[in-house]
Amino acid sequence: MKKRIVLLAVFLSLILACEAYGQGYENKADIYLDFNEEIQKCPYESIVTFKDPKEEGIQFNLCGKALLMFLYEARVDTLSIENLKKVPFVKTTDVKNLVAMWRKDNHQSLMDYYDGVYPYFNKNMMFNTFLVETEEDKIIIYPVVWRYENAID
Structure with missing residues (x-):
């Protein structure tokens, strides 16, 4: 009987240890990109589609600096334009430095x-990346993912 209890305790310990080891490392920072500002300076404005609907979501092209995807399964957040001052924006040129940091x-x-x-x-x-689009009286916050992150450079 004692042998069974010890074996059961060892078995449960192994299961708990395996489950704990399988948990991913989670230390993400939030970054906000200003969609309107990023596309404003694009020299290829006439030939680039900045907001392209795809089968899995909306693809955002920040003029060759980033390809971001808003997946349809995610939720969009809409806020009043007054809240725009509270959003800590990051430029796509600064993302490389944020990665290094x-x-x-x-x-x-x-x-x-x-x-x-x-x-x-x-x-x-x-990062938890959010793309912020400004309209007349509201701001739209898209939770996006970076495209082609696993491609070989």
């Missing part, structure tokens, strides 16, 4: 979490 800030905790092996992380794993 995120890697530097999280390097040790990632090494500890993954037992000394530094894992692959892309922008979708580092």
Whole structure:
């Protein structure tokens, strides 16, 4: 009987340890990109489609700087135009620096979490990205994902 209890305890401990190890590392920062400002400076305005509906969602092209996808399963948030001043915008040119800072800030905790092996992380794993589009009396906030993050450079 004692042997069964010990075996059951060991078995449950292994199951709990495996489930805990399978949990992903979660330390994401929120970044907000201003859609109107990003496309305003585009020299290819006449040939680029900035907002392109696709089968899985809306693809946003920030003039070659970023391809972002709003998936239809996500929810759009609409706020009053007065709230625009409260949104901390980031430019797409600054995202590269934010990636480097995120890697530097999280390097040790990632090494500890993954037992000394530094894992692959892309922008979708580092950031919760939101694209903000301004209309006449409201702002629309799209939760988006970065496209082609697993492609080889």
